[in-house]
Every structure is written in C-alpha cells, then in structure tokens.
Amino acid sequence: MSLIKKFATVGGATTLSRVVGFVREALIGAALGAGPMADAFYAAFRFPNLFRRLFAEGAFNSAFIPLFAKELEGGGPEAARKFSEQVLSVLTAWLLFLSALAMITMPFLTRWVIAPGFADDPEKLDMTVLMTQIMFPYLLCMSLVAMLSGMLNSMRHYFLAAFVPILLNAGMIGALVISLGTDMNERDTGLLLSWGVLVSGFAQLGCLYWAVRRQGFGMRLRVPRLTPDVKKLLVLMGPAVLTGGVTQINLLVGQIIASSQEGAIALLNYADRINQLPLGIIGIAVGVVLLPELARSLKAGDHDDAQHLQNRSLEFALxxxxxxxxxxxxxxxxxxxxxxxxxxxxxxxxxxxxxxxxAFATGLPAYVLIKVFSPAFFARLDMKSPMWFSIVAVVVNIVGSVALFPSYGHVGIAAATSIAAWVNFVLLAVVLWRRGDFRPSPETLRRIVFIVLASVAMGAVVLGLDAALASHVHNPSLGVRALTVLVIIGLAAIVYFAIVIATGAIDRDELLGALRRKRKPATGQAAPLEE
Structure with a gap:
C-alpha cells in the first residue's frame, strides 16, 4: 500500500469521526450554548483529555511504537507480545494509582489548576469537580487504547484504531439526544454527557482489544515489573510527555487564563473543534502512519526511503x-x-x-507540520530535542496569552497558541536540517510553491464569492445559508484542486490510486483490518 493510500485510510476513518464530532458539538451548543454549564463541562473534559494526550497518544506512543516495531522486526511476534504484556501490566498499575489520586484531589486541582477563575462561582466550580471525577477514568481506558492502537499501527493495520474515536462522539450524542428530547436542565445534561464520555472509553478499549487478539496478540495482565525494556520505555517517555502534548498544554494554559472571562472556555472549544477537523484528519493520519514507517526504514538502514517518506508526508500535509x-x-x-x-x-x-x-487557523499549518517532523526525532529515539522545543513553545504561549488576553480576550489566547506552534515547528525543522536528517527534494520544493499559489487563488475566489453572494450567505433561512456556503466551498475547492493537479503539485497517479477501492481478499481469506 502506498504512503498516500495509508494516509487516506487513516484520514478517511478520522474524517467520519470528525463529522460526527461536529454533530456532537452542534448539539452541545444547542443544549448549553456558551453558558456556565458549557464552561464547566469543557473545563472538566479538558483535564482527562490533557492527560490522555500527554501520557497516551503523545508520550506513550512516541516511545512505544519504535520499541515495539524493533521487537517485531528483530525478535518476531512472540518477543513483541512479551514486551507488550510487560508494558500493559506496568501501565495499568500506574494508571489506576494516578486516577485514584486525581479523583481524590480533584477539588484542589480544579480550584488551582483546571479553572482557577471559577472560584467566584461555587456552583460552577462544584460541577466542574464532579464532572471531572466522573470522566477521569476515561484516561485509563484511552491510555490502554493508545497502546493497542500503536500495536496495530506497527503491524500496518491503521483503519480500526482511527475509527474507534467515533464511539466517543456516539456516546455523547446519545446523551444529548436524551437531554434535548426530555427537556433536561443544563446541570443534568452536563452530568449525562460526562457518563457518556466514560462509557465510550470502555467501548473503545473493548473494540481494540478484540482487534489485537485477532492478530495473535492475546495479552494477559501480570505482576508489574520494571524490566530493562520497560525502563527504557519510561526513560524515553519522560521527554516525550511535553513533546507529544504541547498543543494540549497550550490549550490548558489558555483555559486557565480564559476561566476569568465568562463563556471564553466554551468559545475556544467551539472554535477549536472546527480547527481540529483538518488537524485531526491530516495531522493524525501523518503522525499515525509516518512514525512506524520511519522506524522500520531506519531499523533497516534505508535512509533514502526515510527521506522519501518525509518529503511525501510534507507535500501531503501542506x-x-x-x-x-x-x-x-x-x-x-x-x-x-x-x-x-x-x-x-x-x-x-x-x-x-x-x-x-x-486566530487558531493561522497556526493550522504549523500544527500539522509538527506532526510531520516530530516522528523524525522519535524514530531515531531522540526524545530530548523535541522536548526542549516544546518547552520553548509553552513559554511562548504563556507569555503571548498573558500579553494578548487583556486587549483581545479569548482571541488573544487562540493567537498565542498559533504563534507557539510556529515556533515549535521552526525549531524542529532547523535542527533536522542542520543534522542532515531531512532535505526537501527539488520536486518537493516545486510542489510547495504551487500549493501556496493555488491556496492564494482559492482565497481570492472565497472572498469574491462571499461578497457577490452576501445576501444569500446571511439569508434568514438556514437552508439557503447552508446551500450557499456549500456552493462557495465547492467552487473554491474545484479551483484549488484544478491548479494543484494541472501544475503537478499533487501526484495524479497516487491521487487516483488512493481513491480507488482496494481489491477484496480471496474467498476464505480473512479481510485485513484496514478494510
């Protein structure tokens, strides 16, 4: 399967999840608006989500995937299974302890870390504490989900791991449908949403455990032991905690500052949800596929292939x-x-x-490019360099948020997050260049130039159509507005893709190949998980 096809596999599953996520956010907006309960729910959801990004998808997978791939390539499936069991046992014990400690100390954490600005509203503060306690075990589920996803990705099974997040959206939508259908009050709606998050975590864990067993990796919990391999994983995870979760740390910093403005937390979350659509589809697809592919190429000593992988990933992302x-x-x-x-x-x-x-969108390319360049460090087991870059980015974000918030409110926080992302990307790219670990090919540079020109042309089309169809864009009828917006997006997309295809900025053969349906397996042969 080509690299673009692999990106398309993950991106397609993630697209479905993100579309359903829009439905979820629209229902939350209808049920809670940007009021105090919306602020409380998003503040509560941010905390377990932060730890999930830091210790699961970010730090854990950045360290686990290269080591698991090494065991799989060098020692075979049995060695990889034993390593996974060791990690599973230690990870489960640690997460149980962390979850219990966090739930006990949640009143303190909420007041001083999650949302200090809620201190003047005891009801909002208490609701945030309660909802965070309900949702925090979600971290346990999602950390184990991250491990199982990493195993599947290392075996080049990408689809199911990218698909299961839709279960989170499904659980929350179910809660919202019940709430809106029964005219439930905002407090009970927030609590029902929190339970929906927790249930979805166990559902995702069950699906992926089944998939891993299907691949012959039936793992059992054992007495936790810090074996040399597990110690190596923990050493690598330390620096990756900041590296993998820098965006979430920045968002948490923004939340802490925004908690002093009524409705600001909800506004930032609503905006970030739309911004996360391309970031999730493209950034996650690149990050999920590129790290195991790079790890395999470097393990085999094929540095030319590693360069090719990064060039194609850069083109695809931009x-x-x-x-x-x-x-x-x-x-x-x-x-x-x-x-x-x-x-x-x-x-x-x-x-x-x-x-x-x-404001968030100004940093969108940087967010995705970080996903392109970070795996080049992780695959070489260099976790410290991205860690220091992430620390710099967090400092930039804090300084920017504090400086911009008094004048621009929540928009200043979004802008500071974007500035920090660009700083992080530039540091990653410069160091890779200086080490000689990445050199964009002449063809890649040529394609980037035409991608930029096509984007400028598309922007001109959007502005022109927005002005020409202003009466329809602002029509009182939702149907008219929606149709007009879709027409403008469609025409702009046609102009953009016509230019990039005509100039060769995107490979036509690979594009067509990614769009073709994969052949069905022969009769009697089990369908691979990507299908």
Missing part, C-alpha cells in the same frame, strides 16, 4: 492544510453560523467563535 487554513481565516463567520447557530447559540456567540477560529 496540500490539504494550507487551503483549509486560508478558508478558515477568510470564511470563519459563515462556517460557524452553519455548524452551531441554533438554540442557545446566538449570533453574538457566532461572531465571537468565528474570531477565535480565524
């Missing part, structure tokens, strides 16, 4: 990210209006959310 960033910056208002504006989500809320989305 080809889809740049036009998305331009669209979000220039067309934020109509997009937010169509997705959210209903029920408790007012036109004023739309305007405030759109401003935050435009």
């Amino acid at each position: 080809c889809l990210t740049l036009p998305a960033a331009v669209g979000f910056m220039l067309f934020a208002g109509p997009l937010v209006n169509i997705v959210y504006e209903r029920g408790a989500f007012t036109p004023q809320t739309t305007e405030l959310t759109a401003a935050a989305l435009a």
Whole structure:
C-alpha cells in the first residue's frame, strides 16, 4: 500500500469521526450554548483529555511504537507480545494509582489548576469537580487504547484504531439526544454527557482489544515489573510527555487564563473543534502512519526511503492544510453560523467563535507540520530535542496569552497558541536540517510553491464569492445559508484542486490510486483490518 493510500485510510476513518464530532458539538451548543454549564463541562473534559494526550497518544506512543516495531522486526511476534504484556501490566498499575489520586484531589486541582477563575462561582466550580471525577477514568481506558492502537499501527493495520474515536462522539450524542428530547436542565445534561464520555472509553478499549487478539496478540495482565525494556520505555517517555502534548498544554494554559472571562472556555472549544477537523484528519493520519514507517526504514538502514517518506508526508500535509487554513481565516463567520447557530447559540456567540477560529487557523499549518517532523526525532529515539522545543513553545504561549488576553480576550489566547506552534515547528525543522536528517527534494520544493499559489487563488475566489453572494450567505433561512456556503466551498475547492493537479503539485497517479477501492481478499481469506 502506498504512503498516500495509508494516509487516506487513516484520514478517511478520522474524517467520519470528525463529522460526527461536529454533530456532537452542534448539539452541545444547542443544549448549553456558551453558558456556565458549557464552561464547566469543557473545563472538566479538558483535564482527562490533557492527560490522555500527554501520557497516551503523545508520550506513550512516541516511545512505544519504535520499541515495539524493533521487537517485531528483530525478535518476531512472540518477543513483541512479551514486551507488550510487560508494558500493559506496568501501565495499568500506574494508571489506576494516578486516577485514584486525581479523583481524590480533584477539588484542589480544579480550584488551582483546571479553572482557577471559577472560584467566584461555587456552583460552577462544584460541577466542574464532579464532572471531572466522573470522566477521569476515561484516561485509563484511552491510555490502554493508545497502546493497542500503536500495536496495530506497527503491524500496518491503521483503519480500526482511527475509527474507534467515533464511539466517543456516539456516546455523547446519545446523551444529548436524551437531554434535548426530555427537556433536561443544563446541570443534568452536563452530568449525562460526562457518563457518556466514560462509557465510550470502555467501548473503545473493548473494540481494540478484540482487534489485537485477532492478530495473535492475546495479552494477559501480570505482576508489574520494571524490566530493562520497560525502563527504557519510561526513560524515553519522560521527554516525550511535553513533546507529544504541547498543543494540549497550550490549550490548558489558555483555559486557565480564559476561566476569568465568562463563556471564553466554551468559545475556544467551539472554535477549536472546527480547527481540529483538518488537524485531526491530516495531522493524525501523518503522525499515525509516518512514525512506524520511519522506524522500520531506519531499523533497516534505508535512509533514502526515510527521506522519501518525509518529503511525501510534507507535500501531503501542506496540500490539504494550507487551503483549509486560508478558508478558515477568510470564511470563519459563515462556517460557524452553519455548524452551531441554533438554540442557545446566538449570533453574538457566532461572531465571537468565528474570531477565535480565524486566530487558531493561522497556526493550522504549523500544527500539522509538527506532526510531520516530530516522528523524525522519535524514530531515531531522540526524545530530548523535541522536548526542549516544546518547552520553548509553552513559554511562548504563556507569555503571548498573558500579553494578548487583556486587549483581545479569548482571541488573544487562540493567537498565542498559533504563534507557539510556529515556533515549535521552526525549531524542529532547523535542527533536522542542520543534522542532515531531512532535505526537501527539488520536486518537493516545486510542489510547495504551487500549493501556496493555488491556496492564494482559492482565497481570492472565497472572498469574491462571499461578497457577490452576501445576501444569500446571511439569508434568514438556514437552508439557503447552508446551500450557499456549500456552493462557495465547492467552487473554491474545484479551483484549488484544478491548479494543484494541472501544475503537478499533487501526484495524479497516487491521487487516483488512493481513491480507488482496494481489491477484496480471496474467498476464505480473512479481510485485513484496514478494510
């Protein structure tokens, strides 16, 4: 399977999850708006989500995948299974302890870490504590999900691991449908949403454990032991905690500062949800596929293939990210209006959310490019360099947020997050260049130039159509507005892809190959998980 096909496999599954996520966020907006319960829920959800990104998807997978791939390539499936059992036992014991400690100390953590600005509203503070306690065991489930996903990705089975997050959205949508259907009050809606998050975590864990067993990796819990391999994993995880979770740390910093402005946390979350669509589809696809592929190439000593992988990943990321960033910056208002504006989500809320989305979008290419360049360090087991770059980015974000918040409110926080992302990316790219671990090929540079030109042309089309169809974009009828927005997006996309295909900025053969249906397996042969 080509690299683009692998990206398409993960991206397709993630797209479905993100689309369902939009439905979820629209329902939350309708049920809670940007009021105190929305602030409380998002503040509570951010905390277990932060730890999930730090210790699971970020730090854990960055360290685990290269080591698991090494065991799989060098010692075979049995050696990889034993290593996985050792890690599973230690990880489960640690997570149980961390979850218990966090739930006990949650009143203190909420007041001083999660949302110190809620101290003046005891009811909001208490609800945040309660919802965080309900959702925190989600961390246990998702950390184990990250491990199982890493195993499947290392075996080049990408689809199911990318698909299971849809279960989180399904659980929350089910809770919201019950809430809206029974006219439930905001407090009970928040609690029901929290239980929906927890249930979805166990559902995702069950699905992936079944998939791993299907591949012959039936693991059992054993007495936790710090074996040499586990110690090596923990040593590598330390620096990767900051590296893998820097975006989440920045968002948490923003949340802490924003908690002093009524509704700011909810506004940032609504905007970030739209911004996360291309980041999730493209960034996750690149990160999930590139790390195990690079690890295999470097283990085999094929440095030319490693360079090729990074060049193609860079082209793919920019080809889809740049036009998305331009669209979000220039067309934020109509997009937010169509997705959210209903029920408790007012036109004023739309305007405030759109401003935050435009600020987030300025950093969108940087977020995705970090996913392209970080695996080059992780695959070489260099966790410390990205760690220091992440620390610099966090400092930049804190300073920027504190400086911009008094004048620009929640928009200043979004802008500071984008600035920090660009700083992080530049540091990663410069060091890789100086080490000689990455050199963009002349063909890659040529393609990037045409991608930029095509994005500029697309932006001009968006601005022109927005002005020409202004009466339809702002029509009182939701159907008219939605149709107009879709027409503008469609025409802009046609212009963009016509240019990149005509100039060769995207490989036509690989594009067609990624769109073709894969052949079905022969009769009697089990279908691979990607299918």
